[in-house]
Amino acid sequence: MKSGRLGIGAKLLAFAASLLFAVQASAQPDPLPSWNDGAAKQAIIAFVKDTTTHGGSKFVPPTERIATFDQDGTLWVEHPMYTQVMYVLERVPALVKAKPELAKVAPFSTVLELLKGDRAAMEKLTEADLIKLLAATSTGMSVETFGAEAKKWLAEAKHPRWKRPYTELTYQPMQEVLKYLRDNGYKTYIVTGGGQDFVRVYAERTYGIPPEQVVGTAGGTKYGYGKDGKPFLTKEPKLLLNDNDAGKPQGIHLMIGRRPYAAFGNSTGDRQMLEYTGAGDGARLMMLVMHDDAKREYAYGPAQGLPASKVGTFTQALYDEARKKGWTVVSMKNDWKKIFAFE
């Protein structure tokens, strides 16, 4: 009796579903409306078709569908300076307020000066300075406190050029790629040189990517107990993973444990991730976003004669490797109809 009732419902369901899917297939809208027709758009669509067509030679089982995305310069704007560096610098006044003795100590004193005037001059800070500033502003507190501080800043801070929150400066064409891949059974991951804890604060709301799918530069934590006996984790100034260059495939192995089928980047820091992805069997998609649109965004390389940049460097050697290995180079100027959702 039960199975009879179930059978009728199931058959009706299958029939209605087949009707619905037939209609949807014939009315399928463009999944990448912000992309101009061209080789890049075609490469993405062909890859998805190849890897999701049952019975095809390049079919990839749904559980193995992993796609990884660099963030800075690939999913959102990274010029004139990485968003997290802006965060670290803009945390310095609060830090100095809590510890006034730092006001006269470099690099904190340097940052206070910079914040009063020319923020672009922050390029002068050395990497050692930045590491010191990062440790001072982003460790020594509980992971919850760090998350709350970063969330508050992200809600208030504005990009100097567009005067909008940084989280609005994501690339609409890449948002469409994320959604298109997810709609086709791909798990989308961020694999960023940025701080894992920082990016996890907004990745779900901004990109639809949950915390457990954010791989980034990560520090250690220390387990301890509060006065109320409740345990909590404190962020420690101890580097576990530098998720740049070779650190990207290492981070992918550590956190995901599978080789991606698609990888997206925009700079030399993404080279090894794309090489590692491309070394797998079957269909693989490797893409590099080239910032060649000074008008709508920025132009920097130095590949193809674009102006050199320390932030998001795209060398000619990387460009040549991409051409040699069949990676797709995306021209922001030519391939993207639209850059931001708010345009």
Next chain:
Amino acid sequence: MKSGRLGIGAKLLAFAASLLFAVQASAQPDPLPSWNDGAAKQAIIAFVKDTTTHGGSKFVPPTERIATFDQDGTLWVEHPMYTQVMYVLERVPALVKAKPELAKVAPFSTVLELLKGDRAAMEKLTEADLIKLLAATSTGMSVETFGAEAKKWLAEAKHPRWKRPYTELTYQPMQEVLKYLRDNGYKTYIVTGGGQDFVRVYAERTYGIPPEQVVGTAGGTKYGYGKDGKPFLTKEPKLLLNDNDAGKPQGIHLMIGRRPYAAFGNSTGDRQMLEYTGAGDGARLMMLVMHDDAKREYAYGPAQGLPASKVGTFTQALYDEARKKGWTVVSMKNDWKKIFAFE
């Protein structure tokens, strides 16, 4: 026209689905058939009901539903010795064959003696010995080579008592909990003191848990290129995460970035994971499996007067903390109708 056709299909689909779901709801089978009725089974069912009832005060959004499981002694047998330790020891003959000079060097020589006779005597190996053996057998090769060797061993090795592959010695009641939680929108993770790369080899087939949901003790890797120019990762003898004790919440933060709503363990190595889970708001489920069934499996504690054991120690202090904090202690003897699927 298109939307009209779509509308008919969608309405029919919704109608058929509602019919089907109504039938299914009235015919819902017991999700935990290998559990005897009792406080433990009731706690699991109440937790799932509470956290998945829309509009309820304890409702948890699907994206936040994370459950973490220790492996050794929680999901599968860990006596007389952890499976991975058996693996490491049984790799020693092949290692000595490749490097004959090791045959007379401790601890390799000790292991060769042990393998000839009383394997239980391997308890005599010190932790330093085991770390040396682990480095020698499980690092210095590509991640693919390690995976292939572990897979081969798992297909051939047998547990000394049941004479079955280790992967058949999973607890049927816990397999039901994994499935029940997943059927209710939970992402299930293994959080194990065992090696992450080792457990990932069989976790998907054995537990339905994909590699990216296995958190374990993890070492570093090194990125390099083969003679053919293809990149690969080599396992390095460098510890990144010791996923035991405080390392469990640290590993959860590193790899998942969310606090679990449910956590399952069986020994002092799981204490901090359960404390961390319990420190969250709303409904949380913390469970400890107590091995009190010498007949069907093993009996060890030393909690509640059970025999002491170095492998999977469950102290009286842990038992008392569980009682004080309202964690559920599962008695294998009384709560589990069945232990293995093959019974």
